[in-house]
Amino acid sequence: MDDHGNGVQQGPMHADMTMPKVLDFLQTEWFKYEVDRSHWVAEKADLKNRIIQLESEKKSNEQIKNDLCKRIKMLEYALQQERVKNSTLYNSSSSGTPQQQPQQRDNIAAKRDFPKSSRENMTRAYIKKYLKDIGYNDIIVTKPEQDDIYSQQQQKDITIEEPTIFNFSSPQSSNTVMLNTNNSSRYSPSTQEIEQQLETEMNGLLHGNNDNNNNKPPKTTTTTSTTATSPPTAVVGGELDTLKDLMQNTTEMDLSQSLSSLGSFDHDSLLDSLKELDEGVSNTTTPQDSLTNSNDSFKDNNSSSNNNNNNNDQYNSFNEEDFFNKLSANSKGRMKLKLGNIKGLKSQYDDQEDDNGSSSSGSASSGGSGKKKSSNGKKSSSSSSNNGGSIKGDSMKKKLINPDLLGLGTSDLNDITLDDSSSRSATGGADSTSPRTWRHKHSLKSHFDGVRSILFHPDEPLLLSASEDHTIKLWNLTHLTPSTKKGAAVEIEPLYTYRGHLGPVFTTALSQDNKSFFSAGYDMIIKQWTIPPMNLDPYDCHGKVINYLEREFVGHTDGIWDLVPFSPSPGVNQLLSSSADGSIALWDIMSSMSQLCTFIHPLGRDRIPTSISLPPSENYRKMLASYNDGSVLLWDLETGQVVQKVKQEMPRGCEEQVNKIVSHPFLPLAIMGTEDHKIEFWDLSAPANIVPVHSMIAHSNSISSLAIDPSGLYLSSCSHDSSIRFWDISSKTCTQDLLAHRPKFDEAIHCISYHPTKGYFASGGADAIVKLNYL
């Protein structure tokens, strides 16, 4: 009987096998099976996770490996370069020709036979000294650079504010700068920091298994403290003792950090330190970034050669490898500082005004920063992870701040708070000379109410602005050009005013062929307009109210807030529209006027789409849609199904609405701006994200729109706090803060746009003004 227990058909034939028993048996079996199955599923999920984890580990390892290779190559190159220079220096009296290089090499080889410890001591002291020189010289000869280091210092726990005034000058320039206490007291310790960082780097790279590691820590302390006050730094008006004390106090933490890393050296810490340095880059790893980085370090090496002449007597005795490592690491570390400096300085400037009103010293230093930025601006914009930290330092600079933030590019922007003083000063003169600074050029006034959308025409010098006053205006930007005179306000009238919408216009989008554009808003009808000839006279005879209207798309039952035209395949032109009726509709532009299909949030129509973006990394076959409940969905446009929930929805009634989502032009990266002041970076390549790659509170009010620079390197955000901020996407640091548009109601700036090819940037605000900025 039991043998036949599994035979279900036979069950009823046997006396024991009553129906309930069989059912019971089946149920238990089924239950067992289900339990097993759930175990398997769980196991499978575990294994899958493990695979993903391992894969990502492998990926990151490869990335690190690549980075290291790059670095080694860079260093090799730098080494070659410097050998040539070295030979010149070594034979300082005679002409430094490349032929002498082998000679010089022999000498260095001879030097290496010196007793190790004494040699090390000496060389280290010299390196320190030398680095000091180039560190300053590089920057200061042409322009004072205190602010550079200042910014780094700002992130630290420095609490000393001594009423002394230092006056320092670089060896090669008579350029003396009056610094106030904040500046100078921060000055020396932070150079020290750089050095320590350098040292870590250097050791990490070349002396990974160095036996001498044990000797190093004490030396580091002594040499840095002496060199920081050594002649090249020429502390004229200050007390050396105070300075020393100060340095010892303030760098204690860094010291201990770098010491520990020196003490226990292994492969891991090397990777760590490298990773820290490259964190900003490796997040997105744009090729441009690594390019600029290496370029910069070469530049630094070159510029340092000037200084070599001055110091050639000390120079003979040191280990060139050490030197180069320091150099390259130095350049790297310094690069990171660049941006923050400006900011830091500016906030410093503000502080000065607030604290003691000694604006004279403040203006001196701010002028310096301006000069400095003019030549270093490129570097600063390319990678400057410190800025966030410096902003933070501004608001809470007297508090203790996590030493992790120090110059390592790991600054977490999550908790930055840009206070108003820094943002205001940012628009001031200090950074106006930077090459990558947007400057306000024109205000286009003609609208009567908030400007909700702006569009640049990619080929023609045309700008479109759509407003809540129910009109869209077309501007001919060539009419602006004669206005180079400062102060002479040019008045340009719109080339044409599109009337036709019966209500506020919320959004516009240019068609694929650039010959027409779409607009939509309150009145639920999408309109397609052609662009009139450039020589149109607005007071020409039009004959009727509505001109240049090509098509209308009727179907939505509430206001329309976003439009995205695209062509999924050649010859097919489609349009996506998101409406407050809770749907995103897909329209075929050419063949039919009706909606091809609609996408409705799985949780219902009360989840209203706010913004749409087609990630180029998905070949325009998928659509990212953000919703007013804070969720972001990835839709498949062909199947009409949700592929992935990129971001989870938030509980109702909170302020987490995503206002704008943009896709990076070539990285699988989505960037979104939310109502609760945040910008979030989401990696679209990672399968199941729970948290963004990066999230930061970027404004003091809700973020209304985002735009990515055509190069893909920069992001700009605008907010109802009246400011537009420009961000370095790789380092996530703010490169500029532009104050624009005054608020009307609780709205300030609605839209921003980059010109796709020319250096124009436009913003439209609730004050009915369109502002044009030029690079």
Added chain:
Amino acid sequence: MASEEQQPQQQPQQQPQPTKRRNRIGTKNKDLYKWEPTTYELNESSYATQEYIQDRIRMDETNIDAILRAPEGHDVNVWLYEQIRQFTLELNHFSVLFKDICNQNTCPKMKATDDWLFLCASHPAIQECSAIDYFIHTLDSTSATLNSEKLFPKRMEIPPSSAKQFNSIVRRLYRLFAHAFYHHRELFNDFEAKTQLCKRFTQFGKDNGLLPKSAIIIKE
């Protein structure tokens, strides 16, 4: 009694939740501009006057007195300027309604009554335009004038010399109503029943001496 009881109930609800006076992206049409108007004195916005006028209009478009009554101590010229801006905005909307019924063929001449032919002053030399072109040109030139950096560099402060512009602007804008009244009565009546824009505009012109009695030609 019932209405008196409701009032105190509403107030405490508003206080703890100072809703942002903002139309978020994705706001439904019915929820647009859905906020409590602030009192003018407490409004520190640069555009408080515009906000005040728009709030009044959104509360009740037909309550002309409330819309046209300036807050106490308000700068007269700024008040007139913002009112005219708002009228022009709404006339832009009004003009769209003419899309199907008025073009250069139906109304080749800009006329109200047959006594007068209005010439378009938006051109370097005054010329005759069709009615709809007169509409467009007048609206465009009005927005150019009101947004002129020379005449009105700031919205907070109107140079007294520029205030002279108001007369001609109001006079020309009034003709738009007049044309609609005499030639497109059905549209005019529909629109007027809904918005009372013409009534408000006429009263605004009369009250502020911008519209001479002889110019008022719309008479029911």
